[in-house]
Every structure is written in C-alpha cells, then in structure tokens.
Amino acid sequence: xxxxxxxxxxxxxSYDSLTDMRRLAGRLRALDEAHQTGGNRIFYLATPPSVYxxxxxxxGATGLAAEKPHxxxxxxxxxxxxxxxxxASAIALNRVLEAHFKEDQLFRIDHYVAKETVQSILMFxxxxxxxxxxxxxxxxxxxxxxxxxxxxxxxxxxxYEQAGVLRDxxxxxxxxxxxMSAMEPPSCFDQDRVRDEKVKVFRSLRPFPLDNLDDCLxxxxxxxxxxxxxxxxxxxxxxxxxxxxxxxxxxAMKVYLDNWRWEGVPFYLISGKRLSTRVxxxxxxxxxxxxxxxxxxxxxxxxxxxxxxxxxxEETIHLTFQTKTPGARLCLRSVRMEFDYxxxxxxxxxxxxxxxxxxxxxxxxxxxxxxxxxxAAWAFMDPIIDACEKCSNRASRLKPYQSGTWGPPEAIRMxxxxxxxxxx
Ligand code: BG6
Numbered sequence: 001x002x003x004x005x006x007x008x009x010x011x012x013x014s015y016d017s018l019t020d021m022r023r024l025a026g027r028l029r030a031l032d033e034a035h036q037t038g039g040n041r042i043f044y045l046a047t048p049p050s051v052y053x054x055x056x057x058x059x060g061a062t063g064l065a066a067e068k069p070h071x072x073x074x075x076x077x078x079x080x081x082x083x084x085x086x087x088a089s090a091i092a093l094n095r096v097l098e099a100h101f102k103e104d105q106l107f108r109i110d111h112y113v114a115k116e117t118v119q120s121i122l123m124f125x126x127x128x129x130x131x132x133x134x135x136x137x138x139x140x141x142x143x144x145x146x147x148x149x150x151x152x153x154x155x156x157x158x159x160y161e162q163a164g165v166l167r168d169x170x171x172x173x174x175x176x177x178x179x180m181s182a183m184e185p186p187s188c189f190d191q192d193r194v195r196d197e198k199v200k201v202f203r204s205l206r207p208f209p210l211d212n213l214d215d216c217l218x219x220x221x222x223x224x225x226x227x228x229x230x231x232x233x234x235x236x237x238x239x240x241x242x243x244x245x246x247x248x249x250x251x252a253m254k255v256y257l258d259n260w261r262w263e264g265v266p267f268y269l270i271s272g273k274r275l276s277t278r279v280x281x282x283x284x285x286x287x288x289x290x291x292x293x294x295x296x297x298x299x300x301x302x303x304x305x306x307x308x309x310x311x312x313x314e315e316t317i318h319l320t321f322q323t324k325t326p327g328a329r330l331c332l333r334s335v336r337m338e339f340d341y342x343x344x345x346x347x348x349x350x351x352x353x354x355x356x357x358x359x360x361x362x363x364x365x366x367x368x369x370x371x372x373x374x375x376a377a378w379a380f381m382d383p384i385i386d387a388c389e390k391c392s393n394r395a396s397r398l399k400p401y402q403s404g405t406w407g408p409p410e411a412i413r414m415x416x417x418x419x420x421x422x423x424x
Pocket of ligand 1: 149151168
C-alpha cells in the first residue's frame, strides 16, 4: 500500500471546462513519461449522468479518448448507471460518445452482474446437464426475481428523485437478472455471444398492457416505520425529497417473454427500499406433479418444487422437494438440499466492484452493458415509466407502505401466490 499510495496523484478541475481538460491531458502526458505507463487510461465517471456526454466530448476534443494502435496506450471510459433517462436520451448520449470512443472502449457498469452469485447463474445453468432440460414452460410455473432492501434513499435524494425505483433498479439490475435466468445458452463464453443472448431476452419482453396496468404493476412509496427496531422516516421526510414527491420506491411487475421457451410463464419482478429484510433471490417454481397418487390419503396440497438462487446476503442455492415424514402415518414434508457458496471455500472473494474494475483494466466487457442492450431495456421500460409518470391518476397509482414491511398489500395480491414464502 505504501508503494501504491505514493503513486496516487490528485488533480482538480471543472468537468465542463475545456481549459481544465487540456490541463488534465498535459498532466497525464507528464505522468506517462515519468512512470512509463504506456499511455493506458481509464476514465471513471462518478458524476451525475447528465454530464456524461459533455465530459465525453471534452475527452474527445483533448485527445484523451484516442488510442494508440496494437492495444498499446488504450483509453477506456467507465459509465455508471443509469445510462441516460429514457430511450431517446440513451440514443443521444451514445451518439455523442461514439463520435470519440469505439464501443469496446465504453464500459457501462452494472455491479449486480459482477456479483459472484449472479455470475454463477450461467455456470449453474450451462455447466450442468440436469437443470437445463427442465428450464422451460413445460416444467416451470413461474419465476420470481426479488431485490429487497432495508436501506432508504439516504443522502441520494437529488439522484433518486429523478430516477425512482424503475430507473434505479429495474431498467438495469433487475433486467440483468431476468436475462441471465431466461436466456438461451450462448454458443461460447464470449463477450458478444453472451450479450447477444441477453439482448434477445430484452427483445422478447412482451410490451406491457398499458390499458390494464393494475393487473401487472404495483408501485409504492415507503412511509414511516421501523427497521431493525429503529424508527425510520417516510420517503417524503428524507432530506432533499420533495414533501409531495410521487416517486416510487417500490415496484412489483408481472412480465412475459414471447418466445418458445417461456410462452405463458409469468416472471414476477419485485424491488423496493425500506422493506422488511435485505434479500435478493431468484425463485424458480416448478409445476405441480401432473397427478397425485396420494390424493385420497393426504389432505393438503403437494407443494411444488422450488429452486432458489440466493444472490445476497445468503449466497446459496436451494432445491426443495417432498419426502416422507418418518412414522406410521403417511405424511409428506418439504425438505431442502442446499449449497452455500462460502462453505468449504477459503480462497479470495472479489467484491462486485473489484471484479468490475478489474475487468475494465483487463479490457473484458462481458459483464458490462452493450449499447443495444441498453436501448432494448429502455424500449421496454419507457412506455411503463411514461404511463406512470404522465398519467392523470399518478397519485392514486402510488400505494403507500409502511417501512419494515413487504411493500403495499396490493403487491401481494398481484403476486397471487399461495406459496409465497414457503421456501422451507
Ligand atoms: C444501486 C442503486 O445501483 O444498487 C441503489 O442505485 C441500490 O439504490 C444498490 O441500493 C443496491 O446494490 P447492492 O449491491 O447494495 O444490493
């Protein structure tokens, strides 16, 4: 660390000033020479997204986006989500950036994809022969993808008031989890082959029935409540939030994929802040047995099998199934077979951001969004966001929920899931 820290430089400047950007370019050239770095550069924009295009232009105008031939002296630009505000602004942003950067210089980061357990979805699905034959509409009844948080908006009101949960979590993280759960097997583990398959999933998303939003979308906003026994304020009481804000902090959505594999299988996507527990998981619910030979002797339903991919904080994979309860009476019990990522593993584990930044340095964009994916995701989300933001009944669409609960009761009703929470 001592050696490394000695090499850290700090340079101040305004990100909208050409003069300052020229000064930065001069400083970088001097550092290149002093340390013989070969001119490799990574620009990480930890700025409001609204200034991405301006910074991109200045980097271009000062020659900082230019690369030397043969992979020496590369220049990479890391962009945080949200990538613009909607489809039109995403296209406009890209138009500006592509004037100076090639697609392989752009790293649109989505730290969710770099989580170990999320990366592992592809290994689980495509490095095992026994699951994939069942991974389709013939055996799967429904898929739920849930990212519940206990944190509130905290100090990020300025950003969150523009974004809301649909732009903050759904257009990116949740749609990535959906694509990895639903995609076809890529022909090889290659950045473009994998991302091609993801884009196909986004393109198969059935457009939302905008005339019947209530059947497939519930939006909520947290009110006061308790998290871990501590009182917490409601969203509109958070610092920097408009006291009459109608920004959703919770959404539950039912979506369908129009393709052979998934026709008719609902995907429930759920995410919210200030919920009861921090948990992200993907629940694959299989169909009921086609015929129950126990129907005369058992009073209760036979619970369907569930495969649960625990993303965080529990990093596990569970499969639930039925066995006989020991004893003379015929009775079934659900049990679970469980795999825990960390058990029996003692090697190093990379945090999602460590992995993402390492991949930027290595120039491997597999875990990053490609522009066609960004556009397909916005194309799906835009009409939903518009219908919610521009509708006359915006306030009535937003259901209040108490902090520390599982969201608005309307969401539980929409899920229509008698087995919700029966994960053994
Ligand atoms: C960020 C969102 O991208 O992801 C936050 O902007 C959210 O609102 C966070 O809290 C969740 O990430 P993690 O890794 O903490 O689950």
